[in-house]
Amino acid sequence: MYTEKVMDHFTNPRNVGELEGADGVGQVGNAKCGDIMKISLKVENDVIVDAKFKTFGCGAAVATSSMATEMIIGKTLDEALAVTNQAVVEALEGLPPAKIHCSVLAEEAIKAAIQDYYVKTGREIPGGGCTGCCGSCGHDHGCETEEE
């Protein structure tokens, strides 16, 4: 049911782990639904110089996270923000229909990590970004400041 590319990224995932002193961290999804992705970024001069992920989820969730980190390393923030879930699916040579949501989660994880970088550096988010708290992406970065 999975392409060879998906199985390759599942069995030999690239960029697993967490970056020490990451410039931006995004976590999306929730355990109730069975998938959580966490992507951390190192940014220099608006270029993503390193990215790592941790994922709780199915084979497709692991493979899309792995592919997503591979696709954004070396890209500018604007270029990374333009990476769509469709692009991740294509890079993996396809996903079964029931697993497309994993690629959506990967796109959201990238956006959440970049947004976190903008928030941390006090810069304006291009296009306004997500306001947080809507719950649609399952994480609550917008609410953290209130809790603290």
Added chain:
Amino acid sequence: MTNVNPIIYLDHAATTPMHPQVVEKMAQVMANTYGNASSVYSVGREAKALLEASRESVAKSLNCLPNEVYFTGCGSEADNWAVKGYAMANRKKGNHIITTKIEHHAILHPCEFLEKNGFEVTYLPVDETGLVSLEDVKNAIKDTTILISVMYANNEVGTIEPIAEIAKIAKEKGICMHTDAVQAVGAEAIDFKALGVDMLSLSAHKFGGPKGVGALLVRKGVKLEPFMHGGAQERSRRAGTENLAGIAGLATALEISVENLSEKQAKIKAMRDYLISEIEANIPHIKFNGNREHRLANNVNFCFRYIEGESLLLMLDINGICASSGSACTSGSLDPSHVLLALGLPHEIAHGSLRLTLSSKTTREEIDYTVSKLKEIVHRLRLMSPIYDMSLEEN
């Protein structure tokens, strides 16, 4: 992916490899007994004789009358027929059906269909080990109750229900009692008469027989609308030219399964308990699912916290181990298995379930290899899991 490892098949609850004697029997029947059992000439009579011999064999294996055995196209058909056929034929008596939350979809979906058509269904809860309570059964009975259907043994967590006791309650109230014994026939000693149920479903491929053939045992006198309308086969209750090879295969597989059953059962049980204790001794953060006492001899089911079941299955497969899971990704929906949820497991833990089901041929070496791989894989997936980190931080 090419697989370099020998296959270790630990998914006997999904289906079983066919017994060589069954394959041989079926090949013989397909090659030689081509007649239609309804034809009057010799070739047809030969088919009819084999059909009736198979029926008698099944009756003997399960202690019922030969004319209480009705062959069907699969276990699902037997379940559908029992529930819908009984409801349709007895709707004048009442419209209430009692079943459980942990039934196979072959029972649940027919019940939902009946709900859309004027019937009322009570889905009984189970305790955290998967057991139905007799009190709940009694309390659910109404004046309008016509049918109680409770599975003999659960296909995911292996819990064996108190069927004889429930059948007794049903009988006292004059309510028809059906049991889906698809996971139990061939694995547990079953005496239809002594059990006291009115109908019982079984499926050949769960006990070394072929796929696509099952049976419904129907006690004499039970009113049942045919499910498959048409010709006069199966005493006009199940139309369709009989799948003779499949039926002969079912009967042969059942004969082999019930032979020395208690010895085989003891052997599998010992292996099962060894597997359970090895997993518990070697892997932390796990949850045992089901009932330790009232349990199918071949069923092991655990949840591994902080990881997801499909990932686990894929990694096991790479190592040649065939198993199954009740995670959302394997159930084909957004929710994990309805059985694990009915046991009260939270979604996030239910996603990490693994079912291993053995056979009498499963060896200690296979179990040792499986546990060692499982330990590695669970560890590896946890290192990749953000919620494992969070749990470590909390502790």
